[in-house]
Amino acid sequence: MQNGKTVVIGVIGADCHAVGNKIIEHALKEEGFNVVNIGVLSPQEDFINAAIETNADAILVSSLYGHGEIDCRGFREKCNEAGLKDIILYVGGNLVVGKQDWKEVEKRFLDMGFNRAYPPGTDIKLSIKDLKKDLGLEE
């Protein structure tokens, strides 16, 4: 059953880790989302352009190779610039290099304008629950 919401997903920057991306696509589809997967090696502009054309409700950004912070900088501002004012932005994967305090890392991504950020090893099912809540599909 389709739930009527469209989500853009992809792996940002020069990052070619493809496995998690496919798993996320599958999990979202199972929950009834219309998934627009732009795949690996995707610059910010590709996420934004895809969201505009498909009238997406949310963008889920993956970053696995440790350069997430650099790659994600300015993402929210670009969304605003492109007219995607209230679009929901999540980010997850292995966002930074090494063992850093997650609270610190999370704060940095929230300050960048992401609605939610997820630490390594997060079960994607939990994130999808959050997403449904944020989109008003579930309590």
Place this chain on the structure above:
Amino acid sequence: MDAILLIDFGSTYTKLTAVDIESEEILATAKDLTTVNTDIMIGFNKAYEKLMKNIGEREVNFVKKLACSSAAGGLKMVAIGLVPELTAEAAKRAALGAGARILGVYSYELNKHEIEEIKSKKPDIILLAGGTDGGNKDCIIHNAKLLAEHIKDVPIVVAGNKNANDEIEEIFNNAGLFYKITENVMPKLNTINVEPAREVIRSIFMQKIVEAKGMKNAENFINGILMPTPAAVLKAAKILADGSDKEEGIGELVIVDIGGATTDVHSIAKGDPSKPGVTLRGLQEPYAKRTVEGDLGMRVSAVSLFEASGTRRIKKFAPNTPYDVEERCKFLQQNVNIIPRTEEEYEFDEALGMVATEIAMERHVGTVESVYTPMGIIYSQVGKDLLNVKYLIGTGGVLVHSRNPEKILKAGLFSMESPNYLKPTNPVILVDKTYILSAMGLLAEEYPDMAVRIMKKYIVRA
């Protein structure tokens, strides 16, 4: 003897080709100046007389007379989409493949200024796209409203988000516009679907544009002006590559057509990455792809060709030319009818042809970028990989009349100087010596098997 007459009402010349049905030979060709401003049939009749003279004593009965046209400015179009790299680009590619000259590409919500600009460009057809199916529809509806309000007399092809079609239909019906709705040029993100829009554009061309350009009276004598000339070339290219029901094609190919004003490149190829470990990104490319470079030409566009390349790049192909490159380009642009006579003039024209080929191919083919990682290099490709294309074919006056078409065409091949351009590496180089490609595109409409056989016979090694 039964024969078929194929006519190309070109921008400068009306060219006729007579094909013998029995022997599948080209009986004769002839041309004369196109006379679209007075009566298109005057130039046609002159060419026809020459043709009959060339045919000679033999009795011919033309059982079919088919035409294409790029007279009166060709098919002029404006393409409108949402995101420049996505639906606007997809719309542009659809229009190019339909044989159009693109006057402008617009994206996002249009403003009044842009609407005025579109109006002043006087397009023959407007292609309106925007949004994937189920995606954004605000933009295309906004643009439909503006068009309905400000542009009344231009046929519109709607090929955008299907969820917007009902509303657009209502808007255009209320405004009394002539329009046709067809499938989305980009139904899903990065998936291109240009054929339905191309077909609709062609039907409007036959139905309305031919008449609007004062060519209706030609249709009393011939069976129809079926398509714009570049669409006929693309059609010929496609059937030559793919084959017909009975005739096998020759496989993936690229056609380069260098003209006085533009350089066209057609490729019939999938273009998927030919090397392992390459990730394909961005908007999918049409299997039959046409690009037109309006700034690369041998005469009318000689100065812009110079601006796009520069002295050093042109001199790379003519190191000892006595000319000042910029001055010579200006001179050629002001004297468009110049035909080279001396060795120096030949050499310079060849160099221009080579630069035009090189740059036009760079713009047509895909590129690959390397991404450096601690694991080594990974590659990402945008556009078509044409490295392994089997044939490179030259057509158009410059190449057909050149003494050395192979040398000119070789400038379009893969080079280690710029290895990120995925140009053909080692294709067989052919030339359309009898200049029959557009005629064969027409012939293919009625006799596809014959068209393939004739092309195989007449398009020969350089």
